[in-house]
Amino acid sequence: MVRRPVRGVHCLPRPGRSDPGRRTVSRRHPPRRVRGRACLRGRQHRLQGRHPGPRVSRKLQALLFVCGSAIFAYLVARIGVGRLLADAAHTGWIFVPILVLYGVVYACNTAAWRLIMADEPVRPPFWRAYAITVAGFSLNFVTPMVNVGGEPFKIAAAARWLGVRRAAGSVVIYQVLHTLGMLLSFLTAIVLGLLLLPPHPALRAGLVVAFVVLALLCWLLLTGHRRGVLEGALDLIHRLPLVHRLARRLESQRATLVQMDAQMTEFYHKRPRRFFQALLLEYLSRSIFMLEYVLIGLGVGLRITYLQAYAIGGLTSLIQNTMFFVPFEVGTKEGSLYLFFKLLGLDPALGVYTAIVSRLRDLAWIGVGIGLVWLAGRQPAREGATAP
Incomplete structure (x- = not known):
């Protein structure tokens, strides 16, 4: 009118x-x-690329909820309800602080993501962002082999505040920082491994090679944050054989990728303090997570120092990420913990028990996250979605 x-x-x-x-x-x-x-x-939002996108559709929420619940039920059935209850009973009261500890880890992840969104006119409130974060990580875990289900959900859920493009940019920036924090924790674990593990030449050589490769990956990620990486990745896809069809489909999104690159480089160059604060929060979340092994040891009367726990947790996570193609990390966690407990002179059987308790914690938080898919996808208050 x-x-x-x-x-x-x-x-x-x-x-x-x-x-x-x-x-x-x-x-x-x-x-x-x-x-x-x-x-x-409404024009100002569209001009700035922040026009609120459609909320997460109920059909998509229902599909994610049903698929996630089915996989969750499969994992419970595979392990066995009786065994899970027995392990929980054996762990006793210590299982409660283990669950709370992982909640603190998610709080650090959420705070890092909200730092990335700090310049936006509106952003999800902390607890709504927390629900989106937990739901996203849960969907990643139940996605077999590739762990990519959570990021599209986070983009769709955050688009109500930021718009689709800005939401996608914030998720990409966060994922880069999350990966960088994970790589830094791997480097820390390798250094501790060189100090604490037996001085076998083959083991030391493997750790040194892994350190060099991970340090190179850190440098590449920082370079991408400084200069932008998405448009360059599209150019690279055009040069690769067998993916020309994918490259042609992505070419129509080149302008969007350029804008997301600009959003990424702007965050690094114009907000360096916030960048490193978010990175520190991601590294802190990994460091807090390592306390889980100390708590599990206390539950069975075994004293595990924090440095030992960091070496065990970091190196185990490194192996699990290297073997990302194994669905649901079946066998990789148990085998890795068995090996590193034995190398540190601890009872290797407790390594397997630690893996079981860790999976029990995973299942508990996956259940919470799948339930939060509904809350995270709900439409926010009208005034929060349209504020300038």
């Missing part, structure tokens, strides 16, 4: 001019500029 009369003004001839075909502007109205157009309701 507003735009049609406004557009009609531009067709009126200005007094003193005889060219009726020339589009002119009345003296009573400002020229057509962004500032004038921003007065139209």
